[in-house]
Amino acid sequence: MLTLTDTASTVVKTIVSQIPNSDTAGVRIQGGDETEFVLGVVPTPEPDDAVVETAGARVFLDATAAQVLDDKILDALIDEEGGVVRFAIEQQAA
Template identity: 40%
Template sequence: MLTLTDTAVEAIRILTDKPDVPRDSGLRIVHHDSAGGLELSIAPGPDAGDEVIETGGVRVFLQDTAAAMLGGRALNAEIAEDDVVFRITNPQGSGRR
């Protein structure tokens, strides 16, 4: 299962705690191709078949293919003034995706 760092939780909270974002929204991660391309977006809720991760009061919706690909990995984030950058890391090693 994908885990979330404290910084990722804070970043997701920043993105979903806006007045124009529905209350039960979360970060949705979708895997599109064999090259490992991931799409991250704010979604109002999970799609059918999504795995839902709830940590620290935020939610992540993983498309089934993305969930299988990201098992055992961690979602981290870097937060700047007007920007959030998410990174997938392997907590067992130094590799990044």
């Protein structure tokens, strides 16, 4: 199952906390292939989504993303100057 780094958890919680009713909200990842995903903040997961929760950060994965990201780590990179966040996918250690 996808895991989140501490930085990714913090970023996800910060992003999600800015919307109303953030108790059930999370970042949803929809997959296509190994390199392209669509991320968005949603109020609740879709019925068939896999839910990953780490330190209060909730990430919802559609079926394709759940399969592709099963053995991956989600990290977040923050540009200190502009405050831009980029998410990165890394391989889990065997």
